Amino acid sequence: MRRIRNVGRGFGLVALTALAIGAGMASAEAQTQITMWSNWPDEPAKKDWVSARVQEFEAANPQCQVKLSFIPKADIYTQAKSAVRTGQAPDIFYMEPDQPEFLAGGFLEPLDDYIDVNAIEPWAKPAWTAKGKLHAVPVEAYTLELYYNKDQVKKVGVEVPASFQLTQAQFADLVKKGVAAGITPVSQGVGDRPFPGGQLLFESLLRKLGKDDYGKLLSGELSFKDPRVVEVMTWVKGLVDDGAYPKSFSTLKLGESHFYFYNTPGALTFPDPSWFTGRAFAPPEKGGMPAGFPLGIMQFPAMDNGACPNCKTLAVSGSFVMYSRGKNKDCAGKLLKSMASVENGTKWVSQVSLQSGLKSDPAKIVSPHKAYFEELNARNKDVDYFFGTPLLHYRAKCAETYVQVMNNAFPAGLISVADAADKMDAACLKK
Amino acid sequence: MTDIATVNAKDRGEARASSSTGLADPRRATRLVLSIFLGPGLLVYAGLTAYPAFRTIYDSFFHIEGLEATFVGFANYVELMGDETFWIAVRNTFVWSFIAPILDVATGLLLALALYAGVPFARFLRVAWFTPVLLSYVVVAILWMWIYNYDWGAVNVILRTVGLGDLASSWLGDPNLALGSLIVTHAWKWAGFNMVVCLAAIHSLPREVLEAAELDNCGWGAKLRFVIIPMLRPTLLSLYILSFIGKMKIFDLVWIMTQGGPLWATETVSTYVYKRAFNWNTFDLGYPSAIATVWFLVVCASVLILNRVLASKDRLEY
Numbered sequence: 001m002r003r004i005r006n007v008g009r010g011f012g013l014v015a016l017t018a019l020a021i022g023a024g025m026a027s028a029e030a031q032t033q034i035t036m037w038s039n040w041p042d043e044p045a046k047k048d049w050v051s052a053r054v055q056e057f058e059a060a061n062p063q064c065q066v067k068l069s070f071i072p073k074a075d076i077y078t079q080a081k082s083a084v085r086t087g088q089a090p091d092i093f094y095m096e097p098d099q100p101e102f103l104a105g106g107f108l109e110p111l112d113d114y115i116d117v118n119a120i121e122p123w124a125k126p127a128w129t130a131k132g133k134l135h136a137v138p139v140e141a142y143t144l145e146l147y148y149n150k151d152q153v154k155k156v157g158v159e160v161p162a163s164f165q166l167t168q169a170q171f172a173d174l175v176k177k178g179v180a181a182g183i184t185p186v187s188q189g190v191g192d193r194p195f196p197g198g199q200l201l202f203e204s205l206l207r208k209l210g211k212d213d214y215g216k217l218l219s220g221e222l223s224f225k226d227p228r229v230v231e232v233m234t235w236v237k238g239l240v241d242d243g244a245y246p247k248s249f250s251t252l253k254l255g256e257s258h259f260y261f262y263n264t265p266g267a268l269t270f271p272d273p274s275w276f277t278g279r280a281f282a283p284p285e286k287g288g289m290p291a292g293f294p295l296g297i298m299q300f301p302a303m304d305n306g307a308c309p310n311c312k313t314l315a316v317s318g319s320f321v322m323y324s325r326g327k328n329k330d331c332a333g334k335l336l337k338s339m340a341s342v343e344n345g346t347k348w349v350s351q352v353s354l355q356s357g358l359k360s361d362p363a364k365i366v367s368p369h370k371a372y373f374e375e376l377n378a379r380n381k382d383v384d385y386f387f388g389t390p391l392l393h394y395r396a397k398c399a400e401t402y403v404q405v406m407n408n409a410f411p412a413g414l415i416s417v418a419d420a421a422d423k424m425d426a427a428c429l430k431k
Numbered sequence: 432m433t434d435i436a437t438v439n440a441k442d443r444g445e446a447r448a449s450s451s452t453g454l455a456d457p458r459r460a461t462r463l464v465l466s467i468f469l470g471p472g473l474l475v476y477a478g479l480t481a482y483p484a485f486r487t488i489y490d491s492f493f494h495i496e497g498l499e500a501t502f503v504g505f506a507n508y509v510e511l512m513g514d515e516t517f518w519i520a521v522r523n524t525f526v527w528s529f530i531a532p533i534l535d536v537a538t539g540l541l542l543a544l545a546l547y548a549g550v551p552f553a554r555f556l557r558v559a560w561f562t563p564v565l566l567s568y569v570v571v572a573i574l575w576m577w578i579y580n581y582d583w584g585a586v587n588v589i590l591r592t593v594g595l596g597d598l599a600s601s602w603l604g605d606p607n608l609a610l611g612s613l614i615v616t617h618a619w620k621w622a623g624f625n626m627v628v629c630l631a632a633i634h635s636l637p638r639e640v641l642e643a644a645e646l647d648n649c650g651w652g653a654k655l656r657f658v659i660i661p662m663l664r665p666t667l668l669s670l671y672i673l674s675f676i677g678k679m680k681i682f683d684l685v686w687i688m689t690q691g692g693p694l695w696a697t698e699t700v701s702t703y704v705y706k707r708a709f710n711w712n713t714f715d716l717g718y719p720s721a722i723a724t725v726w727f728l729v730v731c732a733s734v735l736i737l738n739r740v741l742a743s744k745d746r747l748e749y
Contacts, residue, residue: 078709085714101712105496248581250604250693395712400516409694412604 033065034328034335035090037080039318041070043278045352046140046318052347057338064331089323091332095136096317097127098392108135109322114333115340124357126387127316137340138357139348140318142273143380144203144389147261150294152268156181164379165299165309168235172242178268179243186244187260187267189252190408194399195391196254197407199271201236202390203300203313208232210307211386218393220430224421232303233410233417240413250412255279255287262289271300274376275317277353281369295372297379314385315392316357349373394428401427484727491720496713507721517722519695520703521729523610524679527699528733531614532674536667538618539625544655546626547633557630561623568620572687575616579603603689606696613697617684621677625670632666633659668741672734679730700726 036054040046047070054066069090071079076094083089084107095102102108110133111117117125117134121141128136153160156177160166166174178185190197206214208228216222217229224233246252246260246267258279261270270276280295282288289295302309320339322332345358346365353369367373394402405423409415415423460468491507493500511517542560546553563571578585579602587599602612636659644658660667682701685691691698691706700722708719 081709081714099712101714105714246582248601248604250601251576251580397516399712400706400710404692404694408692409606412601412693414606414693 030063031065032063032328032331033067034092034326034331035067036069036320036335037076037090037093038068038070038320039073039076039094041072044282045278049348049351053339053344054335057335060338061331061334064328064334066335084323084325087325089326091326091328092320092322092335095319095321097136097315097319097388100395102321103128103130103135107324109324109326109329110135111137111322111333111336114322114329115337119340119342119345119359121357121359123314123385123387124316127357127392128319136319136321137336138316138319139339140275140352141314141316141355141357142275143315143355143383143385144199144300144313145272145274145276145376145379146203146298146300147270147272147276148296148298149262149266149268150296152178152183152266152294153296156183156268160296160298163299164297166301168301168304171301172235172239174268175239175242175244184243184246184260184265184267185239185269187257187270188245188411189249189254189257189260190411191251191253191256193254194403194407195389196257196271197249197411198390198402200239200300201233201406201411203271204232204236204303205229206311206313206386207300207306207309208303211311211384213307214311214386218388218390220398220428223429224424230417230421233420235303236411237413237417240411245411250408259287262293262295269298273315273317275354277369277372281353297375299379308384310382310384311386312380312383313389314387315389319357398424398428487720487727488724490716491724493717495716500717503717507718508725510718511721511725516695516698516703517700520691520698520700523695523697524681524699524701526610527614527617527681528675528678531617531678532671534614534618535621535674536625536629536670538622539670540629540660540663540667542622542626543629543633544659546630548651557626560626563620564623566620568683569687571616571620572684575612575619576603576688579612604693606694609689609693609696613685613688616688617678617681620684621674625674628666628670629663632663636662671741672737675737676730676734679726679733 038047038050040050051068054068058064058066073094077099080089080093080102084102084105089107112133115137120134120138124138124141125134128134128138148160153174156174158170158174158177175185186200188196188199205217208231209217213222217224223229252260257270258276261267262280279287280289284290320336322329322336326332340358342359342361345356345360348354348356348358349360350365350367353367353372365373390402390406391399401423405415405420410420492502492504494503494507546557550556581587581599581601581604586602590596590599600608603609640658640662641654644654649658680701681699682705685697685699685702686705689697691702704719704722704726707722708716
C-alpha cells in the first residue's frame with residue numbers, strides 16, 4: 001500500500017514537474033526578445049533616460065524583452081551599414097538625420113502606424129519625414145549657442161548689451177581684447193569632430209544671408225564667392241588671424257575644448273550646440289563645469305546689414321529608428337510608442353537639460369539647472385529657426401570638403417578666403 | 432653476406448608495403464588523403480581571402496545602392512582617374528611607402544649595431560626598444576597624439592625648455608608637418624622589429640670575415656660600410672620590401688591620429704577607401720571596390736618592380 005502511495009507521489013511529482021517545464025516553455029515561447037542599440041555610453045543622463053524607458057516598457061509588456069546595448073555613435077553607424085544589408089540589424093537602433101542613406105535605402109520602417117505622431121514637435125518631423133511618413137522618434141534636439149564666461153568678458157572690458165548680441169565690430173573687439181589680455185577668445189577644437197570649426201562662420205553666414213539664401217548656400221545653389229559670403233568669410237579670417245582660436249585648435253578634442261573653456265586655461269566664449277550640458281553639468285571631478293562658474297549665453301554676433309540677426313540653427317540629432325526588415329516589429333513598435341510621449345519628453349528635458357524633439361510640458365519640468373534653462377529659453381525667445389547644421393545638408397564629397405576646409409583648415413588659418421571658397425564651390429556648387 | 436642481403440630485401444619489402452598506404456611519402460599520397468589534409472586550409476583560404484578578393488573586383492563594375500546592383504562597366508574606374516582626392520591619397524601613400532621604410536630600416540640597423548657593439552644596459556635596451564612592436568596601433572596613436580600636443584606635448588615642452596619655443600608647432604595640425612609626424616610615429620613603432628631581424632642577421636655573419644677585416648686594421652666605420660652592410664644587403668632589402676608593403680596598406684594609425692587631415696595632407700589610399708565605403712552617405716560599394724582593385728594591382732606591380740630593381744642577384748624572402 002505504501003509502495004502504491006509512493007508510486008502515486010512519484011507520478012504526481014513527475015506530472016507537476018512536466019507541467020512546470022511546459023508552462024515555462026510556453027511563457028518563453030510567448031516572450032519576444034528585441035534588440036536595441038543606443039548611443040551615449042559615456043553620457044550618464046541620456047543613458048539613464050534610455051534605460052528607464054526600456055525598463056518601464058518591459059514592466060508594462062512582459063511578453064517583450066529588450067536586449068539593450070550602448071555603443072558609440074560611429075560604431076553604430078559602421079555596424080548598422082553592414083547589418084541592414086544582411087538582415088542582421090537590430091530591431092531598433094540609434095540614428096541621426098545626417099545619415100540619410102538608411103532612409104533612402106528603404107531600411108527604416110515608417111512609424112505613423114506604431115506611435116502617436118502628435119507627441120512629436122512639428123519642427124522635428126521634417127528631419128525624418130519621407131513620402132509623407134515619419135521614420136524615427138526624434139528624442140534629442142539642440143540649438144547652436146554662444147556660451148561665454150561673464151566674469152572674463154567683463155574683465156577684458158566688454159559689456160554685453162541687453163540684447164545679448166554683439167555687433168560684428170564689437171565681437172572683433174572682444175577677440176582683440178582677449179588676445180591682448182592673454183585669454184583665448186574662442187575655445188574650439190576639431191580633433192575628434194567634423195563640425196565645430198565651422199560653427200562661428202556658418203552661424204554668421206545665416207545671420208548675414210537670411211534663411212532662404214543660407215538654405216541655397218547649403219544646397220549648392222549659391223556660390224561661396226557671393227560678395228556677402230566673402231565679406232563674412234573675410235571677417236572670420238580676420239578673427240582667426242588675430243588669434244581667436246587656441247593654437248591647439250586642430251588637435252583639441254570636443255571634451256578638451258569644454259575643459260579649456262570653463263577650466264584650464266579658460267576662454268572668453270565657447271560656440272557649442274546646446275547639448276553642452278551633457279558634459280558641462282557632469283560633476284567637476286568628471287570634467288564638468290566648476291560650481292559657481294559664471295556661465296552666460298549670448299547670441300552669435302549680428303552681421304553688418306545682415307538679413308536675419310535673430311536667426312538661429314535648430315537641429316534634431318539622437319533619434320531611434322525601427323529596422324524595416326526586423327522580425328519583431330510588434331514589440332519594437334510598442335517600445336517606440338511607449339518612448340514617444342509628452343511625459344517622456346518632459347523627463348528628457350528635466351534629466352538631460354537639453355531640448356527634445358518630443359513635446360514636453362514646461363510646467364512639469366523639474367531641474368536642478370532651472371536658471372540655466374531660463375536663460376536658454378530667453379535666448380531662444382523670438383528667434384527665427386533655420387533647420388539643420390551644414391553637415392545635415394551636405395553630402396558625400398561636399399561634406400568631406402566641409403570637414404577638411406571649413407571645419408579645419410580655414411579656422412586654423414591654413415587657407416585663404418579665396419582658396420576656401422574655390423574648394424567649397426568645386427565640391428558643392430551645382431553646375 | 433646472404434643474411435644481410437636477405438634482411439635488406441625484407442626491409443625494402445616492408446618499406447614498399449608501407450609506402451603503398453600513401454602515408455610515408457607525401458608525394459605518393461592518394462588524392463583522398465591529400466584532399467583531407469589540404470581541404471580545410473583551402474576552404475579557409477577560398478572563403479576568407481580568394482572570394483572576398485574576387486568579389487571586390489566583381490563589385491567594382493557595379494553601382495550598388497541598397498540591395499540593388501547596377502552594372503556600370505568601367506564607369507567607376509573612369510571616375511577614379513579624375514578623382515583629385517584619390518591622387519592626393521596616392522601621392523601621400525607613395526611618399527610614405529618609399530621614403531619611410533628607409534627610416535625604419537636605418538633606425539633598426541642602428542639600434543642593432545648599438546646592441547652588437549655592446550652599449551651599456553644592452554639587455555634592458557633590447558627589451559625597451561622592442562616593446563613598441565608589441566603595442567597596438569591604437570595605443571601608439573594615442574601616446575603620440577599626447578607627445579605631439581601643442582600645449583603640453585613632450586616635443587613642444589622640450590623645445591620650449593631648451594629655448595627653441597619658436598619651433599613649437601601643431602605637429603598634426605599643420606599640413607606641412609602632419610605626414611612627417613605620422614611617419615616618425617610609425618618608424619618608432621617598427622624600429623624594434625627591424626632591430627631584432629638585423630641583430631639576428633649580424634650575429635649570423637661569418638666570424639672569419641669580420642676577424643679578417645679587423646686583422647687588416649679595418650676601423651668600425653669601414654667595417655660597417657665595406658663588410659657588414661654589404662653582407663646584410665639581402666636582409667635589409669627584405670625588411671625594406673616588407674615595410675613598403677605594410678605602408679602601402681597603412682590605415683589604423685592615420686585614422687586614429689588625423690583621419691586623413693588636415694586638408695588631406697595625410698590621406699592614404701586605405702583611409703580614402705574607408706571614407707568612400709562608410710563615410711560617404713551612401714551604401715555604394717562599387718566605387719570603393721574600384722579603388723581597392725586598382726590599389727591591389729599597384730601594390731603587386733610595385734613589389735615585382737622592387738624585386739627586380741633591388742634584388743636581381745639575391746633571392747628575397749618575405
